[in-house]
Amino acid sequence: MKLDWKAKAALPLFLIHMLAAALLVGQAVPLDVRAATDGKVTQESIDAKEKEIDQAKEDIKGLKSGLSDVKKIKEELEREKSDLKSYVSKLDENLAQIEGDIRRLENEIAVKEADLLLSSSELEQAERKVQEQYDLTKTSIRFMYEAEKKSSVWELLLSAGGFGELLNRVDYINSVYEYDRNLWEEYLLNRNYVQLCKEQLEVERDYLEEQKQAVEEQQAQVEELIEAKRDQIVAYETDISNKEQAIREYEQEIDDQNALIAELERLVEEEKERLRQQNAAVVTYDGGMFKFPLADYTRVSDDYGERIHPTLGVLQFHNGVDLAAPKGTAIYAAYDGVVVAASYSSSMGNYVMINHGDGLYTIYMHASALYVSADQSVKRGDAIAAVGATGRATGNHLHFGVRKDGAYVSPWNYLSK
Numbered sequence: 001m002k003l004d005w006k007a008k009a010a011l012p013l014f015l016i017h018m019l020a021a022a023l024l025v026g027q028a029v030p031l032d033v034r035a036a037t038d039g040k041v042t043q044e045s046i047d048a049k050e051k052e053i054d055q056a057k058e059d060i061k062g063l064k065s066g067l068s069d070v071k072k073i074k075e076e077l078e079r080e081k082s083d084l085k086s087y088v089s090k091l092d093e094n095l096a097q098i099e100g101d102i103r104r105l106e107n108e109i110a111v112k113e114a115d116l117l118l119s120s121s122e123l124e125q126a127e128r129k130v131q132e133q134y135d136l137t138k139t140s141i142r143f144m145y146e147a148e149k150k151s152s153v154w155e156l157l158l159s160a161g162g163f164g165e166l167l168n169r170v171d172y173i174n175s176v177y178e179y180d181r182n183l184w185e186e187y188l189l190n191r192n193y194v195q196l197c198k199e200q201l202e203v204e205r206d207y208l209e210e211q212k213q214a215v216e217e218q219q220a221q222v223e224e225l226i227e228a229k230r231d232q233i234v235a236y237e238t239d240i241s242n243k244e245q246a247i248r249e250y251e252q253e254i255d256d257q258n259a260l261i262a263e264l265e266r267l268v269e270e271e272k273e274r275l276r277q278q279n280a281a282v283v284t285y286d287g288g289m290f291k292f293p294l295a296d297y298t299r300v301s302d303d304y305g306e307r308i309h310p311t312l313g314v315l316q317f318h319n320g321v322d323l324a325a326p327k328g329t330a331i332y333a334a335y336d337g338v339v340v341a342a343s344y345s346s347s348m349g350n351y352v353m354i355n356h357g358d359g360l361y362t363i364y365m366h367a368s369a370l371y372v373s374a375d376q377s378v379k380r381g382d383a384i385a386a387v388g389a390t391g392r393a394t395g396n397h398l399h400f401g402v403r404k405d406g407a408y409v410s411p412w413n414y415l416s417k
């Protein structure tokens with residue numbers, strides 16, 4: 001049997017305690033994050049939290065590898081337990097066979113015992129017959145002696161009245177002897193035969209008894225073996241249940257760690273949002289004039305204000321200025337600010353919206369390319385996009401709009417041609 005798993009099991013269990021300790025330390029982290037959100041959020045504080053998330057993810061890798069080790073050990077134990085069980089069921093089969101043998105032998109012994117009983121009574125009967133015949137012979141001879149008052153056979157013979165009587169007496173004695181002896185011999189022969197049969201039966205019974213004893217010893221050995229194997233199975237089951245406990249602990253810790261990561265990530269998102277708001281809040285407009293959003297192409301193809309629509313012939317309000325320029329011409333940020341959106345819409349095409357603070361925004365539409373992204377801080381004159389004709393546009397141009405306190409205003413309030 002393999003016992004080296006015990007050594008293997010020691011490491012993961014040690015790991016559990018190490019990681020549990022690490023977790024307790026880790027659990028202080030969300031409190032720190034919450035404390036930080038009460039004060040000022042910085043990119044550094046967000047970076048620090050993200051590093052902690054990475055560390056927690058590393059910890060999970062360690063836990064998962066420990067978990068997989070314990071699972072392997074458990075599988076190994078289960079395999080060995082199942083091997084043992086099939087061995088025990090084989091032993092059970094053996095035992096059933098042995099018990100069958102014992103029953104068969106017991107039946108055979110019972111039959112022999114019955115035969116022996118019968119043969120004992122036959123023997124008694126035979127012996128009784130021998131004895132009876134012996135007694136009969138003795139009685140008939142004594143009767144003859146006593147009738148003639150003679151003390152011996154010779155006297156009996158010699159006391160006969162004549163030769164004829166003598167011969168008669170000799171014949172009589174002989175015939176009595178002959179008859180009795182034949183019967184006696186027959187009975188003796190029969191008794192000896194019955195005796196022999198009985199002895200043979202006893203030998204057979206003793207042999208069966210020996211066999212039974214041998215099989216019973218075998219039975220005891222197999223039962224002992226089964227008992228030992230069942231103890232081993234119980235030991236395996238204990239080990240397996242310990243491993244299951246360890247697996248549950250690992251899984252619980254992985255769940256806890258994942259919950260911690262989720263909480264950290266949520267808090268980091270909150271911090272990022274706060275940081276965005278802080279950045280947005282610090283933007284203030286100092287009242288300076290805008291930089292013209294294109295370098296060389298200052299031809300206004302469609303001005304701000306009310307105008308007759310060129311094809312529809314109806315009066316329309318144009319909320320910005322259209323500046324004609326070749327595709328790819330750099331578009332500049334009109335003033336310092338933070339990019340609110342750098343995105344696409346079906347009407348505006350690729351567009352950029354910049355917050356300059358104090359409710360002042362600029363919008364740049366129909367770009368062929370965008371060079372900035374949301375939340376990015378920009379300086380007056382930074383290249384933020386390239387001229388194009390995306391969205392609802394008939395040709396390459398920049399539609400430049402300005403919003404103040406939630407409404408479009410004339411860009412010429414902030415621009416000079």
Ligand SMILES: [Zn+2]
Binds near residue numbers: 302321322399400
């Ligand atoms: Zn326009």
